[in-house]
Amino acid sequence: MLHTGLTADCTELSIDPETGLLLQTRPAFGGNLLATITCPDARPQMATVRPKVFPRPIPDPARPAVVVREAPGAEASPVRILERIAGEKSLNIGDFDVLVSVGMGIGGAKNIALAEKLAERLNGALSASRPVVDAGLAPYFRQVGQTGKAVSPKLYLALGISGAIQHMAGVGAETLVAVNTDPDAPIFQHADYGMRMDCGRFLEEVLEKIDGG
Numbered sequence: 001m002l003h004t005g006l007t008a009d010c011t012e013l014s015i016d017p018e019t020g021l022l023l024q025t026r027p028a029f030g031g032n033l034l035a036t037i038t039c040p041d042a043r044p045q046m047a048t049v050r051p052k053v054f055p056r057p058i059p060d061p062a063r064p065a066v067v068v069r070e071a072p073g074a075e076a077s078p079v080r081i082l083e084r085i086a087g088e089k090s091l092n093i094g095d096f097d098v099l100v101s102v103g104m105g106i107g108g109a110k111n112i113a114l115a116e117k118l119a120e121r122l123n124g125a126l127s128a129s130r131p132v133v134d135a136g137l138a139p140y141f142r143q144v145g146q147t148g149k150a151v152s153p154k155l156y157l158a159l160g161i162s163g164a165i166q167h168m169a170g171v172g173a174e175t176l177v178a179v180n181t182d183p184d185a186p187i188f189q190h191a192d193y194g195m196r197m198d199c200g201r202f203l204e205e206v207l208e209k210i211d212g213g
Contacts, residue, residue: 002042011034012025052151052172102160105161106160129162145166162185
C-alpha cells in the first residue's frame with residue numbers, strides 16, 4: 001500500500017514553482033468547473049490523464065532513464081470480486097480520423113440519423129455533445145467534452161454545436177468545420193471553416209453529392 005492520493009482523468013498538469021507540488025487539474029461538478037488538486041503530504045504524487053488531451057512527445061533516445069524493480073509483497077488484498085457484469089457494447093470514438101458530431105441544433109432524431117449516415121460515408125463515426133446525450137438522443141460513449149471523451153481527429157464536423165467551453169475542452173481536431181444557424185455561436189471562433197446553414201439541409205445536400213457521385 002502506498003498510502004497516497006491519486007487524481008484521475010486530469011486535463012492539465014503543471015508544477016508549482018514555489019512548492020514543487022504537482023498541480024493536477026480535472027473537471028468537477030459534472031464538468032461545470034475545473035478543480036486543481038495537490039498532494040502536499042504523501043508521496044509519490046500520482047495522477048492519470050485523459051487520453052489524447054496532451055500531445056504525444058517526440059522520443060529522445062539520448063535521454064537516460066532509471067528503472068527501479070520492486071518485488072510485490074505477499075500482503076493479501078482486502079478487495080474481493082463478487083460479480084462481473086458486461087457493459088454496453090460500444091465503440092471508441094477516439095480511434096476515428098473523422099467525427100461527425102451533433103449538438104442540440106441538429107434538428108432532431110431524423111437529422112442525427114442523417115449525420116450518422118454521413119459519418120459512415122466518410123469512414124468515420126458519429127459523436128455528440130453532452131446535451132444530446134442528456135436528452136437521450138445518443139449513448140454516453142459518443143459524448144465529446146470534459147465529461148465525455150477527448151478526441152483528436154483529422155476532421156471534426158460540428159453540426160448544431162454551440163461551442164461551449166466544456167465541449168471544446170475535449171476537441172483537438174486538425175481541421176474543424178462548423179455548421180450552425182446562429183452566426184454568433186462560439187463554435188465559429190474555433191472553426192477552420194464555418195457555414196451558417198440549417199443542419200438538415202446541409203446533410204441532405206452533402207449526402208446527395210456523395211451518393212450521386
